Amino acid sequence: MTHPLPDDATTKQWYMEHVNSGLLSLLGFMGLDSAELEAEGWHVRTGDGREFIDCVAAYGSYNFGHRNPAVVSAVKQQLDRMPMSSKLLLNPVQARLAHRLAEITPGELKYSFISNSGTEAVEAAIKLARLRTGKPDIISAKNAYHGKTLGSLSSTHREHFQSPFRPLIANFGVVPFGDLEALDAAISETTAAVMLEPVQGEGGIRVPPAGYLTGVREITKKHGVLLILDEVQTGMGRTGRNFACEREGVVPDILVLAKSLGGGVMPIGATIGTEYVWELFQENPLVHTSTFGGNELACAAACAALDLLEQGGYAEQAEKNGAYFLEALKKLQADFPDVLAEVRGQGMMIGIDCVSKDICELMIASVIEEKVFIAFALNNPEVLRIEPPLHMPPEVIDVVITRLHKACESTRMILEQFSQSQG
Ligand code: PLP
Numbered sequence: 001m002t003h004p005l006p007d008d009a010t011t012k013q014w015y016m017e018h019v020n021s022g023l024l025s026l027l028g029f030m031g032l033d034s035a036e037l038e039a040e041g042w043h044v045r046t047g048d049g050r051e052f053i054d055c056v057a058a059y060g061s062y063n064f065g066h067r068n069p070a071v072v073s074a075v076k077q078q079l080d081r082m083p084m085s086s087k088l089l090l091n092p093v094q095a096r097l098a099h100r101l102a103e104i105t106p107g108e109l110k111y112s113f114i115s116n117s118g119t120e121a122v123e124a125a126i127k128l129a130r131l132r133t134g135k136p137d138i139i140s141a142k143n144a145y146h147g148k149t150l151g152s153l154s155s156t157h158r159e160h161f162q163s164p165f166r167p168l169i170a171n172f173g174v175v176p177f178g179d180l181e182a183l184d185a186a187i188s189e190t191t192a193a194v195m196l197e198p199v200q201g202e203g204g205i206r207v208p209p210a211g212y213l214t215g216v217r218e219i220t221k222k223h224g225v226l227l228i229l230d231e232v233q234t235g236m237g238r239t240g241r242n243f244a245c246e247r248e249g250v251v252p253d254i255l256v257l258a259k260s261l262g263g264g265v266m267p268i269g270a271t272i273g274t275e276y277v278w279e280l281f282q283e284n285p286l287v288h289t290s291t292f293g294g295n296e297l298a299c300a301a302a303c304a305a306l307d308l309l310e311q312g313g314y315a316e317q318a319e320k321n322g323a324y325f326l327e328a329l330k331k332l333q334a335d336f337p338d339v340l341a342e343v344r345g346q347g348m349m350i351g352i353d354c355v356s357k358d359i360c361e362l363m364i365a366s367v368i369e370e371k372v373f374i375a376f377a378l379n380n381p382e383v384l385r386i387e388p389p390l391h392m393p394p395e396v397i398d399v400v401i402t403r404l405h406k407a408c409e410s411t412r413m414i415l416e417q418f419s420q421s422q423g
Contacts (some may be wrong), residue, residue, distance in 0.1 A: 007045045011035045013394050023099040031368045039066035042389050042396065044373065053400055055388045056373045060201065060233040060349070063260035064308050065389040071263030078300035085296060093303070094294040101307045102273050104267045105243065107251030111278040118232035118258035121269030125228045125254045126151045127288055127289055128273060129193035131280050133226065137191040141177035145202030146195065146230055155195055158379040160312035178208040180215040187219070193226035197242035200323035201233035204380030205351025207344060213250040226253040226277070236260035237309055237390050240319030240347030253277055263305030268298040281342025318390040321397065323388065326350055328401045336408040338415065339363065350386040357382045362414055366407035
């Protein structure tokens with residue numbers, strides 16, 4: 001039996017009554033309270049007949065575009081063969097994915113724990129670090145975003161998200177992002193690991209100074225603590241390298257992936273570690289488990305995504321297209337300094353500082369009006385983030401820039417009207 005989709009009005013009503021009425025209001029304010037019907041590449045179509053260019057890509061989950069045919073086909077084949085297994089026997093698709101991850105990730109990273117999301121993959125990293133070292137402390141960076149389950153949230157340093165849930169998990173320290181001296185001083189006898197994003201995503205697309213990751217690796221080695229790199233958002237080609245840590249040739253003890261690892265078709269998370277980190281699974285193989293983690297459908301999608309990453313030139317395209325996008329945005333910023341304060345990024349991970357949070361909100365509404373998806377950074381609502389599929393070509397980027405130009409004009413007009421009304 002197939003269920004027909006509810007129409008727009010019914011969808012809204014059911015969001016109001018059964019999903020999240022606050023979210024419905026927020027989406028309504030931004031002009032996004034329409035049902036999403038279909039998507040392909042960077043196009044998303046709604047029930048009310050609009051077609052958007054997607055420059056958010058589910059916060060970096062569609063590096064290979066929406067419904068990439070290679071990933072869809074791999075998942076369809078797996079669906080017909082065996083969508084999920086009994087969990088009591090060996091899972092060859094998970095074995096293949098773990099093998100592929102060991103091949104494609106840098107250095108000595110060798111073993112993978114497969115889960116269903118970014119935050120679960122971070123939880124596994126935190127637990128493994130504590131298990132391996134027998135120490136409790138995890139140090140992460142100010143404005144970091146590592147997810148919202150309780151362990152991850154304890155390292156997601158934004159009051160707005162943390163304060164309703166205190167007390168959080170103890171022993172989570174915080175240091176300024178990009179500051180090596182502060183990190184060196186913060187590590188103590190009880191530190192298990194330092195956990196960082198190579199480029200902060202939700203913190204507002206913060207690219208650290210060159211040499212920072214190299215310095216972090218040296219400091220963690222000097223103190224004998226583990227380095228966890230959370231590449232949930234920066235991984236899978238996003239920053240112009242397969243994994244952002246490769247830009248400086250830094251290899252962590254634990255690498256965390258999710259989002260685009262699922263090829264934009266299946267949810268998945270992966271926590272990848274060295275043999276040293278994994279040793280304790282030998283003694284206690286069930287110390288950390290997940291019923292659906294490693295399911296065949298998600299693993300088939302991830303294997304197809306890794307093939308695309310390796311053979312499709314996606315990281316190279318991110319580097320090239322990202323540089324083109326950044327240059328065009330810098331020109332836009334120069335034309336509208338009263339609206340946009342700064343533009344920065346790495347590959348196809350670009351942040352635009354608006355002059356204020358209110359201007360950022362006005363900009364989002366105007367950009368949506370122009371049928372481009374854009375969003376603010378969760379830990380820094382003054383920053384607009386641009387994270388499109390990596391292969392979005394210059395001619396589509398030009399269309400986006402024209403639309404952003406119009407949105408800047410509308411925002412400027414509203415600001416002028418407001419200042420006139422204030423006398
Ligand atoms: N880590 C980073 C760097 C992220 O950007 C995110 C999500 O945006 C997460 C972890 C959490 O991932 P998820 O939303 O899949 O739980």
